[in-house]
Amino acid sequence: xxxxTQSSRYLVKRTGEKVFLECVQDMDHENxxxxxxxxxxxxxxxxxxxxxxxxxxxxxxxxxxxSREKKERFSLILESASTNQTSMYLCASSxxxxxxxxxFFGPGTRLTVL
Amino acid sequence: xxxxxxxxxxxxxxxxxxxxxGCNYSYGGTxxxxxxxxxxxxxxxxxLKYFSGDPLVKGIKGFEAEFIKSKFSFNLRKPSVQWSDTxxxxxxxxxxxxxxxxxxxxxxxLFVKA
Numbered sequence: 001x002x003x004x005t006q007s008s009r010y011l012v013k014r015t016g017e018k019v020f021l022e023c024v025q026d027m028d029h030e031n032x033x034x035x036x037x038x039x040x041x042x043x044x045x046x047x048x049x050x051x052x053x054x055x056x057x058x059x060x061x062x063x064x065x066x067s068r069e070k071k072e073r074f075s076l077i078l079e080s081a082s083t084n085q086t087s088m089y090l091c092a093s094s095x096x097x098x099x100x101x102x103x104f105f106g107p108g109t110r111l112t113v114l
Numbered sequence: 115x116x117x118x119x120x121x122x123x124x125x126x127x128x129x130x131x132x133x134x135x136g137c138n139y140s141y142g143g144t145x146x147x148x149x150x151x152x153x154x155x156x157x158x159x160x161x162l163k164y165f166s167g168d169p170l171v172k173g174i175k176g177f178e179a180e181f182i183k184s185k186f187s188f189n190l191r192k193p194s195v196q197w198s199d200t201x202x203x204x205x206x207x208x209x210x211x212x213x214x215x216x217x218x219x220x221x222x223x224l225f226v227k228a
Contacts, residue, residue: 045215099209
């Protein structure tokens with residue numbers, strides 16, 4: 001079974017703090033993704049990566065950065081957390097061979113910024 | 115820009131009722147289409163997908179979806195729902211030639227009364 005794990009299920013941070021969200025997958029997937037999930041808005045893509053050290057902006061990259069130093073790990077960084085970044089963050093991974101390959105999701109990190 | 119529209123945000127059905135969840139997308143090119151499901155407390159997981167061939171695709175747990183290219187639609191159906199189908203359902207699309215960026219709809223919350 002593919003496993004995508006995220007470092008925390010719940011996180012509470014203060015405005016202005018630097019926040020790291022970690023994601024690890026164990027199926028040797030080339031692609032990794034970070035989404036945020038908000039009620040009524042579905043999933044919105046923040047960043048994705050199709051290879052080590054490669055990254056592409058998604059639809060809402062502002063206020064976020066990412067790091068992919070190893071194939072299995074994809075980190076999302078909030079340089080200076082703000083209250084409007086309170087959300088559920090989902091990590092996903094997939095094989096790169098075909099665009100129709102399904103994405104496998106982690107359990108999510110619910111981040112609250114006070 | 116691509117977009118995905120799910121017509122109903124909340125649906126309440128009794129067990130054994132038939133289900134149809136609407137999904138329309140806006141994109142003129144060749145697309146892959148997906149339905150993902152998130153059961154309470156669980157990860158998002160793939161329900162079914164279409165990328166070529168028979169436009170009527172069957173997924174897990176008795177779900178099916180029909181791709182109607184002329185209507186830009188990919189509606190999800192199930193002839194008889196069960197209480198265990200209570201979940202949030204997301205329609206998603208990506209451009210078959212444009213890489214891996216996937217656009218998700220806002221989601222439909224289905225509640226099935228026992």
